[in-house]
Amino acid sequence: xxxxxxxxxxxxxxxxxxxxxxxxxxxxxxxxxxxxxxxxxxxxxxxxxxxxxxxxxxxxxxxxxxxxxxxxxxxxxxxxxxxxxxxxxxxxxxxxxxxxxxxxxxxxxxxxxxxxxxxxxxxxxxxxxxxxxxxxxxxxxxxxxxxxxxxxxxxxxxxxxxx
Numbered sequence: 675x676x677x678x679x680x681x682x683x684x685x686x687x688x689x690x691x692x693x694x695x696x697x698x699x700x701x702x703x704x705x706x707x708x709x710x711x712x713x714x715x716x717x718x719x720x721x722x723x724x725x726x727x728x729x730x731x732x733x734x735x736x737x738x739x740x741x742x743x744x745x746x747x748x749x750x751x752x753x754x755x756x757x758x759x760x761x762x763x764x765x766x767x768x769x770x771x772x773x774x775x776x777x778x779x780x781x782x783x784x785x786x787x788x789x790x791x792x793x794x795x796x797x798x799x800x801x802x803x804x805x806x807x808x809x810x811x812x813x814x815x816x817x818x819x820x821x822x823x824x825x826x827x828x829x830x831x832x833x834x835x836x837x
Contacts, residue, residue: 684731686713687724700772701765733834737827744823750783751791752821757781758801759817759824762810763831773806795819 685693691710717724744753757780761770778785795801800816802809810816
């Protein structure tokens with residue numbers, strides 16, 4: 675997951691011309707687009723872009739590793755809370771639009787698992803969820819309900835942005 679701090683095609687930094695991954699845009703926003711040839715040209719001529727791209731690639735690897743462990747060890751509701759916090763950090767919106775199926779695909783669970791997890795979060799008064807619109811009502815309590823992975827991922831994200 676990334677917001678305006680990230681990029682697709684980070685593998686170009688490693689000299690790869692093609693990515694085996696697929697990206698899905700979950701929220702509308704603005705983006706810049708460069709051809710792979712133009713991006714490689716810019717990498718050769720900008721030490722700063724190369725350094726930023728390398729940091730983003732490293733942060734993405736960290737996020738992938740934490741997410742894999744999280745999927746194995748943590749229950750769905752804390753994972754959903756973690757993911758909603760990460761989305762909130764990047765989007766800076768209190769109301770976000772995600773279908774249950776999209777959230778299920780992201781977390782690698784069945785849609786009914788998202789229904790139950792969102793119900794738990796809603797019963798605790800931390801979110802309101804209706805027809806794909808998720809409103810964060812109590813971020814501090816949502817953070818308490820999130821798995822410990824959120825702290826690791828938030829530090830990773832902050833380090834990427836602030837360094």
